Amino acid sequence: MSFDDFKEGLGALLEPSAVRPTDFGKRGYSLQVTAKRDQVEPIARVAREADLFLEAMTAVDFADAFQVIYLYNAFGAGSRVRVRVAVKKGESLPTVSTVYDAALWHEREVFDLFGIPFDNHPDLRRLLLPEDADFHPLRKDFGKVHGVRSTDEIYGEPTA
Amino acid sequence: MASQLPEPIVEQTYYLNMGPQHPSTHGVLRLFLKLDGEYIIEADPIVGYGHRGHEKMAESHLYEQFLPNTSRMDYLSGLLFNHGYVAAVEKMTGIEVPPRAEYIRIVCAELNRISSHLLWFGTYIMDLGGFTPFLYAFDDREIILDILDRITGSRLTYSYCRFGGVAKDVDDEFIRATREFIGRLRSRWEDYHNLVTKNVIFIHRTKGVGVINRETAIRFGCTGPVLRGAGVAYDIRRAEPYSVYPELEFEIPTGAAGDAFDRYMVRFQEMEQSLRIIEQALERLPEGPIRGRAPRKVRPPKGDFYFAVESARGAVGFYIVSDGTGYPYRLKVRSPSLSNLQVLTETLSGTLVADTISILGSVDIVVPEIDR
Secondary structure (H helix, E strand, O other): OOHHHHHHHHHHHOOHHHEEEOOHHHHOOOEEEEEOHHHHHHHHHHHHHOOOEEEEEEEEEOOOOEEEEEEEEOOOOOOEEEEEEEEOOOOOEEOOOOOOOHHHHHHHHHHHHHOOOEEOOOOOOOOOOOOOOOOOOOOOOOOOOOOOOOHHHHHOOOOO | OOOOOOOOOOOOOEEEEEOOOOHHHOOOOEEEEEEEOOEEEEEEEEOOOOOOOHHHHHHOOOHHHHHHHHOOOOOOOHHHHHHHHHHHHHHHHOOOOOHHHHHHHHHHHHHHHHHHHHHHHHHHHHHOOOOHHHHHHHHHHHHHHHHHHHHHOOOOOOOOEEOOEEOOOOOHHHHHHHHHHHHHHHHHHHHHHHHHHOOHHHHHHHOOOOOOOHHHHHHHOOOOHHHHHOOOOOOHHHHOOOOOHHHOOOOOOOOOOOOHHHHHHHHHHHHHHHHHHHHHHHHHOOOOOOEOOOOOOOOOOOEEEEEEEEOOOOEEEEEEEEOOOOOEEEEEEEOHHHHHHHOHHHHOOOOEHHHHHHHHHHHOOOHHHHHO
């Protein structure tokens, strides 16, 4: 199984406009995927079947919504994929920990720092902050920040 | 007449808190163990005692101001984190680095990798009960720290890289001392192997202990020696070549079984490969400037970028979202120890409490890097 299988699997799952190749040398990932909420888990399954691993997971806070980022990588050259999914404030996201155990902690971290809940996560506790903390520090309404942007300003495409 | 037999043993699960102030947990890590006698049923590593909020700090600091933070995440291979961050910003902004600076970076980074592995080696064997190898390893490591101290100005938390180059040029004394060290360390391998690798107690405590196979490593996203010990020849230095690594010859050592012994051997062979890299880099070290043209205030273009380097513990990645100003909009550090520690939730269950030390040590975590 390889990176090409993954691309093929993605093609069957998403509309062609949601998958775009990028310049690996400039961006550090060779494929960017804009997913919808219910496509997160199927994408993880395709990645798992194609022997990719979940390298990292994080989120970015924008004025209009959170963007949750999944970085998948194959054991090859220049084969990193950035999957981006928009989550409206106050909404949740399905877990991918059913596919990748790595997501168990990554999702705990995102929940801890951003307050995004994950449905069906078996053990959604805070990871880094004490359990009695009542804030989510990486939100842009917490602490000192230099302006809040909208998704379009950074990613240059409308929120899916 | 009442029975003289002792009361029957009541079977119950027992909870044990290992850490956060336990010398073998390497930093402030707490392991919450659910035990059945001597066997672990469930292990729950609890992290976050050293959380300093580096990622939040980044959002209110200029790109230049954030540089010293990077070497404080993984304090054992600070230069590699330094290099990763600087290289990421250089790639985003399009800053050129002169070849001499690239070679100096590689020499220092590989020295740092060896010093990190030597510290791991010494403390790991000490955790397993052998004190002498610890002194040997620290003796060698001290020389690296002296060499790097002369050039970077600090022994542990180096902020040596600059956007577009390095802070200070190296001199003949640096090259001489490094060459001498290569010869010295090579003559030490035999001592190390006689002291430890061939030691029966060591072999019994590591062979077949803490097996992390390929499938598990992929599920948990492990990288570095943990993944290579499981037989996957994946190294960022080869998979996503950066700096001058494509010009240098070195191999990627791998294990087969994925047990603690394999991870030990992989790290040992990595040190040998690092020596090879340093040797080649010193031979090719070109003349020229050490700082390229970099703007006084770095302002990367809008967008998101990811750049990874191979640290002593695995793939370190910087995911940076830029809004076009001098401050990162979001900076996420992908730390290898987080995934490498998480795999223990699975690997530790079913093993003996005494093996916890051996398994945890063989994974080689640095807790502040997980906590960030």
